[in-house]
Structure formats: C-alpha cells, structure tokens
Amino acid sequence: MHVYIVMGVSGVGKTTIGKLLAERFCVPFFDADDFHPLRNVEKMKKGIPLEDEDRKIWLQTLSEKIQEWNMKRGAVLACSALKEKYREQLQSIPKNDISWIFLHSEYEIILERLSSRKNHYFKPELLESQYTTLQIPQYGIHVNVNTSIENIVKQIMQKLDKESRKSKIGLMGLGVMGKSLAVNLASKGVTVSVYNRHVENLEVDIARKFAEKHRENYHFSGFDDLKLFVESLESPRNILLMVNAGKAVDLVIESLLPMLQKNDLIIDGGNSHYKDTARREKFLKEKGILFMGTGVSGGEEGALKGPSIMPGGSSEAYERVGDFLERIAAKDKQGNPCCAYVGPDGAGHFVKMVHNGIEYGEMQLIAEVYHFLRFHAQSTPEEIATLFELWNAEMQSYLLEISIDILRTKENGESLIDKILDAAKQKGTGGWSTNAALELGVPLDTITAAVMARNISGKKEERIAAEEHYNSLASKNDISEAFSEELFEAYKAASIINHAIGFDLIKEAGKEYDWNLNLSEIARIWTNGCIIRSAFMEDLVELLKESSEGNVLMHPKISEVLEEDWKPLSGTVGRALENGYPVPVLSSAANYFLSFTSGQSSANMIQAQRDYFGAHTYERTDKPRGKFFHTQWKPIKE
Template sequence: MIFIIAGVSGAGKTTIGKLLSEKLEFPFYDADDFHPPENVAKMAQGIPLQDEDRESWLQNLAKNIKNWNFQNGAVLACSALKEKYRKKLLGDPEQAITWIFLNSEYEVILNRLSARKDHYFKPSLLKSQFEALEIPGYGLHIDVNKSEDKIIEDIMNKLDHPKSKIGLLGLGVMGKSLALNLASRGIKVSVYNRHVDRFEVDIAKNFAEANKKDFNFPWFEDLHDFVDSLEKPRNILLMVNAGKTVDIVIKDLLPLLDKGDLIIDGGNSHYKDTIRREQELKENGLLFMGTGVSGGEEGALKGPSIMPGGSKEAYKRVGRFFEKIAAKDPEGKPCCTHVGPDAAGHFVKMLHNGIEYGEMQLIAEMYHYLRFSLTKGPGEIAVLFRKWNLEMKSYLLEISADILETKEGDEFLIDKILDAAKQKGTGGWSTNAALELGVPFDTITAAVMARNISAKKKERQKAMDLYGVSSVKENRTQESELSELFSAYKTASIINHAIGFDLLSVASREYDWDLNLSEIARIWTNGCIIRSVFMEDLIVIFREQPDKNILTHPEIVADIKNNRKTLTKVTGEALVSGIPVPVLSAAANYLLGYFSGQTSANMIQAQRDYFGAHTYERTDKPRGEFFHTNWKPAN
C-alpha cells in the first residue's frame, strides 16, 4: 500500500508524512528530494515550474512508487496539484494507492509557509500553486488548520473506516452475486436494498450477516446513508428491474448526488431509455453508464461478460473494477471492454440476448426432433449433445446435456416441465430494433415467436385434438443421419450468429457507435451465456473483415457450401415428421434468400405499385429511376 500525502507547499506534507510513516511503520519519502538540480534551482529563484520541467520528475517518482508497491509500501509527500500529474504517478491502475489531500484556506497556508526557514520554496509561489490546484473528489481530505496530532488522528480514523469505492443498489440474485464478486477482488462495496413490510424485509442486513465471515459489507436501508458511505466522486451500480423502476430510483438518488457522480445501470434496460437517461443526467452534471452483464447468477459471482456503454470518462472511473470482476478470455484478458458511447452497452447486451434466444430455441428443436420423432430418450440425447460439444464447446449445449441427465426419482425431470416458455423482453426488443433498422432477423424473430406460441398451451392442446395430428415416430439410429443433424445444427448456429452481428454492424453505423465487432466477440468468449469456440473464431473473422457479414468470409463460405443441402434436408424431414423447427427453418430460408440472385421481391414491388402506385425500379434501367404502370386491364 502506498500513501501519497498531497497538497500545496506549506500544507504540512513532509511533517504529516513523517508522522504517518511512524504510525504505519512504512518508510517515508519526500518527492522534493527527487527533483533534478535544475528544478531546485528554478524554485530557489522563485521561478514556477512548467509541465516540461515536471515530466522527468514525475516519471522517476512513478517508477519508484511501483517499486515501493512491490516491497512493503511507503508514505510519499508530493504536491500532485493537477489530475494529470496524479495519473502519471499512478502508473499501473492496479496499484494500491491511498491519496491523502491536505488543504485549508489560502491565508492559513500562507502563514504556515511564511514561518518556514531554510526552504527553497518561496511564499510568493503559493498563489500560482492554488491557481493550479485541482482538488479531486476521491481520497481522504484533511483540513490542516489544527494541531499535528489532530491531523494524524483524523487520518487514522478515516483509514480505519474507509468509504466504499462503489455502491450496489438492489440485492436480487444478480446484485448479490456481483457484490460478492466485487468484494472478493478487494473492492470495498456498500450494499442497499429498500425495505418493504412483508415483501422486502431486512434484505441488505441479512445479506451482510450471511457473508460476514468473509466480507464486511456496509449495508443500508436508508438511501441517504447509503450515498454518504461512498467515496467521492460516487459510483453507484443499479441492479434493479428495467423500466419505470430505474427512473424511480434515479429520481430518488438525484437530490443526494453531487456533480461528477456516476450512476451505472447494470440491468437489461431498453437502449432508448438509456439514451434518454444519459442525456437527462448529463444536464444535471452527472455521468451515466448503461452496462450489460451476462452470465447469470454463477457468472455474476465468478466472472461475467461485461458490456459497459457510455462516455470514456465514465469508463475510466469504473472500468478497472469491471475488468477485475469479469471473466477472462483464452488469453487471460478480461471479458470487458468499453463498448461505445451512450446506449451501445445496452444495445450490445440486448443483441447478445437475441442470439441467445436463437441458440436456445435451436438446441430445443434438436432435442424435440430427437425425442419425439427419432424416439431417443433424454439420456441418449444428452450423450449425443456431449459428443457434439467436443467440437462446439458451447455453454448452452453443455447445460442442455446436464438438464437431460437430471432425474427426479426414476423419471427424467425434463418430461415434467411445462412446455410454455417466457421472455423478459430483450428478444422482442432486438426484433423491433431490426425492424426499425431494416435488418433481416429471421432466426431470432422465429425464436421469439416460438416462445409466444408456446405460451398458448391450452389453445395448442385443443388444436391438437381438433386436427388429430401427432409427430411421426421413426426409430432411426444410423450414425450418418445423426451426423447430418449435427451439420444442420452447426450451420443454423452460424447463420444465427451472422444475423445477430449484422444488426450490430448496422446499428453501429446508424448511431455512430463505432462498435468493434471483433472485440465484442472476444468479450463473449467467456462468462456470457452464448460463449462457444465459434466465438473465438469470430474474433479473427471480424479482425480480417470488420465491416462485412460473416457469411462472406472464405472459411464460412466453404463450410456452408458443404452443409447447406444438409440443412434444408434435415429441416424438410423434421417438418414432414410433424416437428416444428422454426429457427432451423428460418436459418434455411435466410440462407436461400441471402445468396439468391433472384428473389420473389419483384412480384412484391409490382403488387405495391398496382394497389398503391408505390413505383418500382427496372432491371433494364439505371438504379434510382422509378416507374409506375397502370396494371388494371382495360374493359
């Protein structure tokens, strides 16, 4: 641990630094001793130092701070008047530095400085130091207009009861897991949860009590006390339900915050709400980040994929915290990056969930076809899924195999689960966004609609009786047929990813987000729900062709050429067998439409022109020329 005593000359940095070093039993260093002779000569003549004079001095100090940090720690007295100087001293953001700022009124410091003897710093330079001083919102702030003993007492009290680096508001499943993750990485976090009689009682208190053996969580049910427990400028992570709840919480927080404080929305908020909220808070002098977090309860606890969006200034404040708690990619880098400005983080998380919808439905279709047409038992399908996953390394395929092996007594639990799926909104939101941006979204839209129709359980049962239709059972066990099923699954998965990333590409251009798709793929290689070995391939593919659909990449083209007929064959066989495969069908249709030189859209354009005079373009005329025809035959 490094303690840097900062402040203008005359604030008592050296005196207090020496006393603190004795108290903490750390070595003491004075930054003035590291000035080169030419700087000392300038100051002795009353000439203020310029930034170019300080450069080598700051570099030398930063190098020593790094060495002291690797040893037993130190106390350093250093003016560090400007934020840019402090950033240079910090060097590695992982270093454990505690800033202690000594300050008081100009007249108090001037009197102290005037009383000093045999020091090269002239009192006439004090005014320039106060003009240059940039008082930060972080660290310990100590008024030096008191005795030395009292100053040391104040410092020790604040060191014994430090304020939290971040506050987490909302202790649901994800909130609790993230709080534990932060604390396990040495980040002091305050936790808050509202108290509602009979509904939310002692949530924060019970959480802190349950984890007191490992961590000391300051817990609160009073919002004012919660905000007051945070180090300034404050960082507050909201883990509450998307929608009106976020606006209500922000409204309650506003009177308690200061300019420069940061609110982070870690829920699945709609990206347009995030754009609005960031603008509103900016007008109040506050920072706002819409941050996607993927990985579920386990990921949040052990290492999620984190997608922060917002200003670079905001990310600089909390990015190091997020990077500490994030999962690590195959190269050991954190699965976290500054995605882009305003709502980019929430849009990327929404699209992650859209791809997730498609992948989940695709696996469900494979299971359903194997179970109810090819008459494979859950245990057999689990074995097959695990075999497939040796190549795919898909988290969703892995958990699906676990699900299929789970029994309740002698019966498989999967057979007792009602076939009516739900959605929280992100799948539908991504479909709406695709419609607004004019992007084909076949597989993901099909997955959303599959959930919608699954919810009509009673109606579906009545329709089944009405039509008297059931799936055709085929006891087919040939390895070649199972191999074809795997090829169809892989191809549909590639298409699903291509559709999702295509929307990201279009949104990036539309909203000027400058999304790095390769970097997004990288942070999705671990921690998140859609992680797979294919995501690792996408890092390279998007690096090679950042602005193109992945279906145009040579390796993807070669793969799909080999498997497209298998995709349509398996899709057709499933449909003939009476098994609905909406995502498989959508993938096949999207692919056929994607590489079709001639589609049916010419008929659509003619129809539109017939009933609405919407005009059309011609193949024998230049693009951009429009024509209208009186289609109705003469009587």
C-alpha cells in the same frame, strides 16, 4: 503498496506533515519540489508563476516515480497538485493505491506563514496565483491546518483509518444475481457494501441477513438505509445496480442523486434497454456523475464463479473499475478475463441484448431438434440426451450441455421434461433485438423466429383446440442413424447462421452509432462465463479478426461447412414440415441462407407493386444505382 500524496498550496505544511506521516507508515518521503527542472526553480525564484507547459515534464517525472514507489515500499509525496488535470496525470497507478490528503486553510493564515519562512525560493506574492489555480478535490481526506501539527496528524490518521474500513464498491439489489456477484467480488478481495430495500412483510433485513450468512468467510456491510449505505463507500464512490430494468433503474438513480458527489459512478448491471442507458449516461454526465451500462451473462452460477461482462458507457469509468470487473469475470483459454470495454453510450447493453437474441435462437434450435426426435422419432429423453452428448463432443456448447442434464433428470422415476408445460415467455431482450434490427434495416430471421415461437407457445389453450380441429397433422416414424447424422449437420448449419445474423446486427449498430465495436473481442469475452459459450464461439474470435467488415458467412472456412451442410439443413426442414412438426428457427435459417445467397431476389416485384399503388419509385437494372423511376402502370382511360 500504497502512495500517500499530501497536497495543497504552498505554506500549508505539506513537507512537515508528509515527513511525519512517512515515519508513521515506515515509508520514504519525497518532496515534489525536488523534481522540478532547474528552469522552473529559476522562474519561481524570480516570482514568475509556472504555467501548464512548465509543469508538463515535472508531472510526467512524478507520475513515473509514483509507479516506481508503488512497486516497492510505497511512499509519501508532498505535491501541490492544484488542478484536477494535474492530479489525473499523477494518478498513474490504480486509484485504490493512492490516498489524497488535502491540507488547507484561509488565505490570510497561509500568507502569514509564508511571510515568516526564510531561505525558500517560493515567494509569498505567488500565493494568490496558487489560490486562483486551486481546484478543490471532491475526494480524499480534507484537513484544515489552522491547528497544531499533532492535531493535524491525528485527524489524518483517524480519517485514513475510517477510509480503510470503507468499501471499494456498493451493490444495490440482492436478488439471485446480486447475491452471487457480491460473493464473487468479496472472494476476489474487493470490499463490498450491500443494500436492499426494506418492504414490510415482504423484504425485511435482506442485506443484514445476507451479511450474517457469509460472516465466516467474508465481511459485508449490509444496509437497508440508503444514506448509510452511500456513506459506507470510498470516495469517489462505485455503485453497482442489480435491479429490474426499466422504471426501477430510474427510481434508484433518482434516490441516489442527492447523496452523490462529482465523479461518483453508477453501474447498471441489469438488462436495460440500450437507449435508456444512453439517456441515463447523458443525464448523469451533466451532473458530473459517471455511468456505465454493463451487460452480465452467465446466470446464477456464472455470476458467482465468473460471468462474461460487457461494460459500455464512460471509458473513464471503466478505467476506474475495470480491474474489479476483470477480477470477477470468467477467463478464456489464455487466462484473460472475459470482460472488456465494449464502447460508449449504450454499446454494452446493446451487445448484451444481441447476446440474448443469439441465445433465444440457440435455445429454440435445440428445442426444435428435441421436439422432432421426441415426438416424430419417438425417442426417449435418455436416448436424445445420449445423442446430444455425442454431438457436444464436437460442439462444446453450454446450452447443449445443460439440455443433456435436463433430459436425464427424473422425478419419481419419470422424466421431468415430460411434466413441464410447453408454454414459454420472452422477457424483453429478444424482442428488443428484433425492434433494433427493424430500425437498422438488418435481417434477423432466426432470432425473430425464436421470439415468435415463444409467443405462440404461450397460446396453449388455442393450440390444443386447433390440434383437435385439424385432427393433428403430426406423424410418427422411426429415424435411421443416417438421418440422425443429417439432423446434426442441419443443427450445426442453423447455429452458424444464427450466430452470423447476430454479429451482423452488432456490426451494423456499431457503424450506425459510431461505437467502433471490436467483433472479435466481443466473441472472445463470450467464450466463457456466458450462456452462448461454445467451441464455435472460440472459432469466431479468429474468423472475425479476418472478416470484421464482412458477413461471417462469406469466410472461406464457413463457406466450406455450409456448402456441405446446406442439403442436410434443407432436407431436415422439408422432412419436419412434411410430417407436421414446426421448426421455425431451422426453417428461418434455411430461408435466410437462400435469400443471402440469391443474386436475384423477389424484391423487384415488391418495388413494382409499391410504385403501382403508391408511386414510391424504383431503381432499374439497366441504369446506374441511385437513379429512381416511376411508371404509369395502368393506362389512363380517356
């Protein structure tokens, strides 16, 4: 259903026009004046202007009625709604279910109307206070009433018809993810305008061709003219950016700004750095524009069928578009959307960054196990796929699942994996996680190891030369069924540690930036749609409820697993290194766990060294924490 609110100062014809519109729409008409408590009516009869305190109960009543009408047939309401905060209180239903119709004219014209009106408790002398109070809305339909009633209604109907054809959301950037998200939105009943830049001989008619391709199933309005694209959107506008992170986002925002109005919203759905997101939100807020930095995970398929979505930034903005985002998100096992407001500033993009960091660790972990099996145990890709399939009956990991498909893919009868160059790259988010951990003073062993493994993989020619120089340190040997089981236990232990490290970084960032992050809810929206979804992620939803302030590794259930799997992990690392096979994530997981569980570390030597050469001071075990000491380590020769 739909509610139309006809607003403006007293005397603009709200009741007359509202009744005519109600007849057109075949819905009931209501006058907000009829809902005023008696004491408000008495004040206005005496010519006393109402104050905000007088309107509080009245607005609450109307807000409840609007919800009621929207659930039934809809309605037309005549209501002054002079201030923005009044209108916000009346907005008790989704913004898309309300149409605001602002009737206005010059003070003198309305005063003359009021002066000739009889038997109404509103006194003409109150009009001046209403014009003083009026805050003109930056949205809705605006009609000057200094014309005939027939013409006013005609203008309203024409504008409503035009508004009904406008899109609820605009999407800029029709790359792989942008196209998939646009189709996803349209499939959920959201009207979408799409824009892609025009570059001669490179990007030509991208948006138009996209709209043409999907014409039989969905209606997209396609543009390569930015002004027409913005004008095609409902006001206040919602614009989703799916462009490359970095300078491109700033350039797009810069080009949009002259065409935007107060309360328009920009959503950055790319992998932007969280500090850039916080900067952009602050900049746009000063201009009255809302901004959300929103992490989206799931790749092309997830974007099309349902990704995991991590919105951060303006909570006011999420209230407006959260329904759209939740509609297109994947669903967890309880049927709830894998989308939730994460927190202010750059929280959404920070959480997406750490998601990608955990993803780096999980991918490298699988790669290390594959590599050890393929070249040390000399297992075939099909044999490894069969083993991974057995493991995944328990793990239910998306990354293991796709690795199985990869290992079984053949080209001309040969395994395609053997034809792929062993040189990977990192696009930024993994490295950003490491930098963030350094800034926050949080250990990030597995994720950093995964990033560095990609970096060294890129040095292909140097690695080949070094292998020849050292005459290859790697050995080959069959492995037993017992070791296959031990390898699985090692993989599980390292995966648990990798997840714990990632969530520890999120927890510390939440404290540092006062984001009030809900770790359990973050795990929940990662249970489906995203790249790191798994059975363990589902376990983490409950585990993090129980230990939201501590490290995951201290939870009794996790302790039980790691106490059992520690020896397989350390044994696997030792065997791999002894036989000449690098396992950076497996070994960093083992080292992290040993460091984490060691009450006595080697850092006392570090502190002594620092004090020796730099007089940096140190704390003592036999003195209270917080007191610092310095020693003259080398006697001064007289």
